[in-house]
Structure formats: structure tokens, C-alpha cells
Amino acid sequence: MSTFLASLKRSGHLDDMTMTIFNVGSRKVSSQDDYGSQDWGIFAPNLTIYAFDADADACNIANADLASRQVNWTEKHIPLALSDTEGEATLYVTNHPMCSSLFPPNEAYISRFSELIEYMSLDFSIDIETTTIDAFCQAEGITEIDFLKVDVQGADLKVLQGAKEVLESSVSVIQAEVLFCELYQNQPLFSDIDRFLREREFTLFSLPVAFRHRQISPIVSEVNPGQLLWGDALYIRDSLEERVNKSLKEPDKILKLACIADILNFPDYALELLEYLTLNFGKNPKYNCANNILESLSQFPELVQQGLDSLPAIAKIQDYLSPENRN
Template sequence: MAVFLKSLKKSGHLEKVYITICNVGSRKVNQQDDYATQGWEIFAPRLNIYGFDADLDACDRANSDLKHRQVNWKEKHIPIALSNSVGLSTLYVTQHPMCSSLYPPNEIYLDRFTGLPELVNLDFSIEIETTTLDDVCITEKISEIDFLQIDVQGADLQVLEGASKILSKSVLTIQVEVEFSELYSNQPLFADVDIYLRKHGFTLFDLTKAYRRRRHSPIHSTVHPGQLLWGDAFYFRDLIEENLNTDLKNPETILKLACIADVLEFSDYALELLEYLTINYGDDPNYNFASDIIQSLSQFPELVDRGLNSLPIVQRIYKLSNLDSIE
């Protein structure tokens, strides 16, 4: 749950925050795949969401659902396969369509684990046209992307390689699925993705982890729940790094980054960014978040019991707030 956004919304600080999300591999498998359930709706109506998926039917279902719900933000799902080049590629359609990939499943390896062959083994393959995210941004007139989420079953690095221009221009945060072993034959692995994103100015903040046990083993450890095979990697820009030289280092963009960090529940980073803005740009009321920070921290009973006045961060920013006192 976001810590600061409710207060920022109430104080009017979100009125000039426009968020654009791009979801590559946007098939909605369950309710948790809907951005409205994840807290992003707080930015509506200044919220744009673009979904891309090779599955036409999945895009049609998502668009029909949005029309039925009459959402108050802009969201559309476009049936396009994204890669690092424009041309023809083979799509390997798996037993469960959500596992389909531009790489063939590594069936011999998959068979060693529980629950994977039934999902990832090959059903059939077809030829499809691919394009790049940079090209799509031109045709769809997408001038910036703030949060980029990618889940395309092993081909995630290809999508990133085809997005180098928009990455450099605007992307602040990336959530990307990564694999630690070749679930798909000859696919790039986490190390390859990590090297690429670090070269583009992103820092790894966290990894969710998915493990699988050996299929034929009657035992498993309570300490190690199997082999780590894949996960979601979260990358952020550090726009308050002292020696950073980029046009993105401005208060408007840093605020946007703080908002994204908060909705993704990286609350300590969101707080660091909001404090930085308050101390360095707090003379401008648009970037003075002292009162919002203190009021948000008061949600935590353990901090109130300690005394908010005793917190170093409160001591640094209290004089910039409009609060008469702190309980």
C-alpha cells in the first residue's frame, strides 16, 4: 500500500503529475494484472496506459472490459509483438498461451521440474510480424513512458534493446521478468538484462523470486524451496545522485519518480525523494512536501509512540511545514 500518495492527492500535489505506463505482454490473467487494483488509479484522469501483446483476442478482451467499466483514464491494448527489430519472427505458442515466447521452450530441461511442462511445453508455432517499442512510440505518438513493465517469456531483453531511445528519453522505472536458467532455449538470462539496464542508468532495487522443485524428488528442503528459476526485477533511476548529468534531473520528474516508487511500495525511496525535493526546492510550494511527509508518517503507531519529533527526518523538514504542532 502506498504511504504518501493519499496525502499528496489531498494536498493537490498530484494535480500536475501525469503518469504513462507501458505494459509489454499485457495479457490479463487475473484481477491482479489490472493496474486499477494496484493503486495506479489515484493518478486518474492524468493516467495513460498502453498494453502490447501478440494475442489479438487477449487485447480485444482487455479493451472490451475497459469500455464496459468506463474507466476515467486512458488505456488501450494493441495487438503487436515487440522485439529488437522489424520483420518476421517465429512465435512458439505453448500449452498455456501466457507462456508463449519468441524462443522455443527448453522442454528437456523443463521436464525436470514440477508444474512447468504442463504450461510451457510447445503446442504449435506460427510466423508473426514484430516491431520495436521505439517505432511504436512514433506511430502511436507516445512521447514518454514513465513506468515500463515487460513480461514476454524470455524475450524481455529484445524488447529493451528495441526501446533504447525511449529508455534514454523518459523511462524512470522498469519491472521486467527475468530468468536465471534457460527455460527457453538460448534465451538471455538475468545477468544479460542487468548489464544492459545498468548501462542505461538503471539500478536494481529488488527481485521477486519463483522456485520450482525437482519433479521426481519425494523430498524438499524447508530452507531452500527448490531452484530459483525466474522472477520480476525492479529497476529505478537515481535522479538525486550527486554527479548525475541528465535532463531528467529536475523537480517535476523527481516528483513523478517518487510517486511511482510509492505506488510500487518502495516507500523508503519515495520518502528520500520527497525529502530531497522539500529541502532543495521547498521554497516553491509545488515541491514542498514537509506537511505531507509528517502527516503520512503519523499513520504508523510505532512512530507516533516514539514521538514524531524525535525522528531525524521530521527534525530536518518541520520548519518547512505548515503544521502548528506535531503530536
């Protein structure tokens, strides 16, 4: 649940903001995969989602569902396999299609863990054509991606390597599935993705992880519920860090990053960005978020009881509050 977005929407701060999401590995498994129906929908009709999956049937189903719902944002599910090169590759299709990969499943290894082999064992393989995010963006005239989500079962680094140009120019937030052991043969691990993104000024913000216990064992520890196998790593290119590209320090970029941080449940970081934006660019009403900060923090009874004026975040922006909200 976002903290600041509703206030920013009411005050008109989002009126001219566009939001572009690339969702690579876009099969919708749960409601959480339907981004437009989540907090992202606040940017509609200026929300555009490009969703990619190698399974054409899954894309057709998703597109038909969107058409039947008559959504008020733009979302396209595109049957393309994204990788680090344009050319041919082998897709290894597993018993559950959501586990299919450009790498063959490591069946001998995954059979040792509970609840994996029935999903991840190989069904068949097929030759497919691959392309890259950079090639797709160039062909479609796309110059900016705001949020990039990649979940392609061990091939996430390949997708990121195929997006070097757009990563350099625009992407601020990336969510990528990372693996800590070879569930697929010869696939890159978390350390490889982490190194690649850190070299490009991204900082790891969160890493929810999944464990699995040994298939053979009837007992599982409550302290260590099995071996760490995979996770969803969230990386942000922090606009407030000196080393970050100057183009990402522009006020429009900072405001957009604050909104994304809020959606992703980092209200502390969103507040820091909104305060920075106000203090450094707040003479322009478009970037003065002081009243939004005050209004949003007023939602928390414990802060109101404490006294909002006593909060350092409010004290710093007093001069930017509207007259009726000042001390």
C-alpha cells in the first residue's frame, strides 16, 4: 500500500508523468503479476506495460483478458524470447511452463529438494529466435524504461546484458530473479547479476528469498527451513548518490523514482526523495511536495499524536508548506 501516491495524484503532481514498465517473463501466475491493477494503475492512462514471454499462447490469453476488461492503460503481451543476442537458441520447456528456461534444468540436483522436480523436470526442447531489449527498443522507438522486471528462470543476466544501452540511459529500478545454486545447468548465479548491476551504479535494496528442504527428510528446522535457492532482488539506481549518471538527477526523474519507491513499499526512501526534491527544486510548484509529505504523514495516528511539527522531515520543509499548514 503506497503512502504518498494518492496525495501526489490529488495535487496534480502526476498529471504529466508517464510510466513505462518492461515485464520480461510475464506469465501471470497470481494477481500480483497484474501490474496495472496494482498501485501502478494510478498512472493510467499514461501507464504503458510491455510484457514478454516465449509462450505465444500465454501472451494471447493475457491480451484477450486485457481486451475483455477494457483497461484504461496500454499493455501488450509480446511473444518474444529476450536474451543477450539476436539469433537462435534452445528453449527447455518444463512440466510447468513457468519454469522453462534457456538453460536445461539440473534434474539430478533439483530432485534432492521438495516440491521442485514435478515442476522443473524437462518436458521437451524447441529451437526459438531470440532478440534483445536494446534491439526491441530501437525498433519500436522506445527511449525510456522506468521499471524493468526480469524473471526468466536462470537467464536473467542474459536479458540484462541485452539491455546495456537502455540501462545506461534510463532505467532506475530493476527487479530480477536471482539463483544461489545451479537449478539450471551452467546458469549465472546471484553474484554474477549483482556484479553486473553494481558496475552500472545499481544498489541492492531488498532480497526476499526462498528455501527448500531436502526431499528425503521428514523433518524441517524452524530456524533454517532448508537451503537458500532463489530470490527476487530489487536494485535501485539511487539518484542521491554522487556516482549516479547526472541525467537521473533531474527533478522529473527524482519525482518518478520517489513514486516507484512508494509503490515498492519503501516509504522511507520515497520520503527522502520527496524532501530532497522540495528543498532543491521546490521553488517550482511542480516539484514542491511539502504539503504532500505533511498530508501523507498525517495518515499515521502515532505521528499525529507525537506532533508532526516535531518531525525532522517536516521541520526542514516548513518554508515550502502552504500558509495554512505552517506553524
